[in-house]
Structures are given as structure tokens and as C-alpha cells.
Amino acid sequence: VNDGAVVCALIGQGISRSLTPPMHEREAAAQGIDYTYLTLDVPAAAVSLTDLAELIDRARAAGLRGLNVTHPFKQRIIGHLDQLSPDAERLGAVNTVVFDGEHTVGHNTDWSGFARNFDLHFGAESTDPVERARVVQLGAGGAGSAVAYAMLSRGVESFHLVDADLARATALAGNLRTLFPAVEITAGATDDAPDHIIRADGLVHATPVGMAAHPGMAVRPSVLRSDLWVAEVVYRPVITRLIAAARAVGARTLTGDGMAVHQAVDALRLFTGLEPDADRMTRHIGEL
Ligand code: NAD
The missing domain is CATH 3.40.50.720 (NAD(P)-binding Rossmann-like Domain)
Structure with a gap:
């Protein structure tokens, strides 16, 4: 990884067509960040053989800033992390891992992404809460x-x-x-x-x-x-x-793209420290 460049990756099964990588990369490009988001698609037959401890070590050694983790690793990854956010710990699932030097911290932005989307359209921040x-x-x-x-x-x-x-x-x-x-x-x-x-x-x-x-x-x-x-x-x-x-x-309806956008907003913020533009990311997912 070059100086100043941020590299992250998504690991999971059947993720080759995930919209998360282009959502991250487009928003990072719009913010002027040198950002690459890789996809590690594990074949179904290799899921049980995947050594998550080794994968984390290699990703960290290669200079990655963090990982998104999806099905079927969200629970299994927990045993390989140094620390969990309070919500990830209560929930018992991690979808975002941030490398902080030698330290690995697990977060869950699935719940926070859904909650944020709910608040905006149905909850405290909506003009007409349900x-x-x-x-x-x-x-x-x-x-x-x-x-x-x-x-x-x-x-x-x-x-x-x-x-x-x-x-x-x-x-x-x-x-x-x-x-x-x-x-x-x-x-x-x-x-x-x-x-x-x-x-x-x-x-x-x-x-x-x-x-x-x-x-x-x-x-x-x-x-x-x-x-x-x-x-x-x-x-x-x-x-x-x-x-x-x-x-x-x-x-009244709330569609699933809102959760997808806001889980990515929260993960990108954790990876880069920058504030993603959720409206721009919502426009982007609509174009993908
Ligand atoms: P999962 O396999 O972990 O869980 C699905 C559950 O649904 C299972 O427990 C299964 O028994 C149950 N189920 C299946 N058919 C049912 C039916 N007809 N009635 C009642 N229960 C039924 O899957 P998951 O990872 O939870 O994913 C579920 C969906 O959520 C997928 O479509 C996935 O793409 C979507 N998803 C969306 C976002 C987002 O950001 N919007 C994030 C994660 C997952």
C-alpha cells in the first residue's frame, strides 16, 4: 500500500456483485481520497477451511485499513479480534473491522445503518414519525x-x-x-x-x-x-x-437500499475518519 493510500476489503461468500465496493470507492473519489476497496469472495466449498486469523494477519501486514465482513463470517470473526465496540459485543456480530496499529477492533454498522435510515424516514428525524x-x-x-x-x-x-x-x-x-x-x-x-x-x-x-x-x-x-x-x-x-x-x-414503506447505504456510510467513516455524504451515496447506489 502506497503512502497516503487507503485500502480496505470485503470478505464473504457470493459477494462478487456486491454494491458495497463501488459505493465506497465512488464516495472516496468524490472526497479526493486515494482509496481502493477489494473483494475477497470465498467459494462456498472453502468457507469452513478459511483461516480468519491468518487472513486478518495478512491484511494487516499488507497495510489494509480495515475489512468489511459479511455472510458467513460475521460471528466467526469475533474470536479473532482484540476488541469490540459495545454494540457489536451486545449484538454478537461484526461487519466492520478496523486495524489500529497492531490492534483489531470490531464494529457492527448493519444495525447502526438500519437505525439511521429508520430515524431519517420513520423516526426522530422524520417530519412524521411512525x-x-x-x-x-x-x-x-x-x-x-x-x-x-x-x-x-x-x-x-x-x-x-x-x-x-x-x-x-x-x-x-x-x-x-x-x-x-x-x-x-x-x-x-x-x-x-x-x-x-x-x-x-x-x-x-x-x-x-x-x-x-x-x-x-x-x-x-x-x-x-x-x-x-x-x-x-x-x-x-x-x-x-x-x-x-x-x-x-x-x-408507508422503507426500502432496503437505505440500510445498505447507511451501513456503508458508517463503515467508510470508521475506515477513513472522514464524514461520507449519505445523500451522494444514496444517489450513487441508485445508479449502480
Ligand atoms: P440469513 O440466511 O442469515 O437469514 C435469513 C433467515 O430468514 C433464516 O433464518 C431463514 O430461516 C429465514 N427465512 C427464509 N425464508 C423465510 C420465510 N419465508 N419466512 C420466514 N422466515 C424465512 O440471511 P441474512 O444474511 O439475514 O439476509 C437476509 C436478507 O437481508 C438478504 O436478502 C440480504 O441480501 C439482505 N441484507 C440486506 C442488507 C442491507 O444492507 N439492506 C444487509 C444484510 C442483508
Whole structure:
């Protein structure tokens, strides 16, 4: 790495077409920084063989400033880091690693990115904040755990978590109860989701259903109502069937590209110390 140049990398599986690298590089170029963002796409067959300790050592020795970490390494990487931000520690997942000399520090910008996007459009910084006493969330995987953490830190009073894998929903709900003891947190099967959605103010969708590779909707359109806001994590496509169906009944919606932009904003800030321009990055992701 040349003097003054900043090099970072994304490590994960199936990330060759990720929009995160061009988002980082375009914003850094707009700020006049010599910045390169590499992609280390690990083939599925090599995931269990990947030596994260060696990878971190090599990246640091090569002069990288930091790493973004995605599926399926967000939890595994934790054992190889010197320190965690308080939120990454509570959440038990890391998507951003900053090299500070010999020191490695893990952060989680998935939750902060979702939370920032929520605050801007649905929360404290919006002109018309949404009701959020009762929220139902579909999906208790990697994205789901970060998004649930964000919602629970934003004043939800009753939170119902649904996953096709009931044991996964139950386990995440248990962890969240210890982190947010004042909130009523329950877990349930997908069949019972409509009974909970009927009484909810908002629906958060954090399963892969709606992506090109998983077309469709994780709930029946009949559960949607004009007074049920919908927040989506899927962002390819940005207008998923769920978002389109929610808009068709007049519901307020939050699309997944906002989380994608704001997790990158927060990571780029951690890597460079500069303040990224979130509006410019939002325009860029729309062009990619
Ligand atoms: P994951 O595999 O870790 O978890 C997905 C969960 O959804 C699993 O627990 C699975 O059992 C559950 N599920 C699948 N189909 C379901 C259904 N029909 N009903 C209920 N539950 C169901 O995946 P992930 O890493 O959490 O990713 C989920 C989605 O979030 C992906 O589309 C990913 O692209 C997106 N994502 C977006 C951002 C962003 O910045 N917008 C960030 C991370 C992930």
C-alpha cells in the first residue's frame, strides 16, 4: 500500500456483485481520497477451511485499513479480534473491522445503518414519525439480528419475531430479552404471523424472500393495511413484491437500499475518519 493510500476489503461468500465496493470507492473519489476497496469472495466449498486469523494477519501486514465482513463470517470473526465496540459485543456480530496499529477492533454498522435510515424516514428525524409500539419482524438470521437490535433500541414496546426456523427465532428472542428486558419480546412460527401482524404498527422484513434468487413474498398480501408501515432489508431489487404490495394498499414503506447505504456510510467513516455524504451515496447506489 502506497503512502497516503487507503485500502480496505470485503470478505464473504457470493459477494462478487456486491454494491458495497463501488459505493465506497465512488464516495472516496468524490472526497479526493486515494482509496481502493477489494473483494475477497470465498467459494462456498472453502468457507469452513478459511483461516480468519491468518487472513486478518495478512491484511494487516499488507497495510489494509480495515475489512468489511459479511455472510458467513460475521460471528466467526469475533474470536479473532482484540476488541469490540459495545454494540457489536451486545449484538454478537461484526461487519466492520478496523486495524489500529497492531490492534483489531470490531464494529457492527448493519444495525447502526438500519437505525439511521429508520430515524431519517420513520423516526426522530422524520417530519412524521411512525407509531412503533408493536412491531412484527420476519427473519431471525444475520440481517434480522442487527435489524431487531436497531428496532428495540428505537422504543418498540412489544416485538414479535418470526422465522421459518422456529428454533432460530426463539434463540434470538431469548438473547434480545436479556439485552432489552423492558420490552415484551416473543417468537413464533410463520403460520401464526398474521394474528400478530393484525395488531402491529409495523412489519419488518428480514428474510431473503423477494430477492431475484428467492422471488415472492414471505407474507400474504391480505395482511397488509394502509396503517401498517413496512420496512424491508432486501435491496436487490429495491422495489420488492412486498414493498410494491404495501404501497398498493397505501402503507408507508422503507426500502432496503437505505440500510445498505447507511451501513456503508458508517463503515467508510470508521475506515477513513472522514464524514461520507449519505445523500451522494444514496444517489450513487441508485445508479449502480
Ligand atoms: P440469513 O440466511 O442469515 O437469514 C435469513 C433467515 O430468514 C433464516 O433464518 C431463514 O430461516 C429465514 N427465512 C427464509 N425464508 C423465510 C420465510 N419465508 N419466512 C420466514 N422466515 C424465512 O440471511 P441474512 O444474511 O439475514 O439476509 C437476509 C436478507 O437481508 C438478504 O436478502 C440480504 O441480501 C439482505 N441484507 C440486506 C442488507 C442491507 O444492507 N439492506 C444487509 C444484510 C442483508
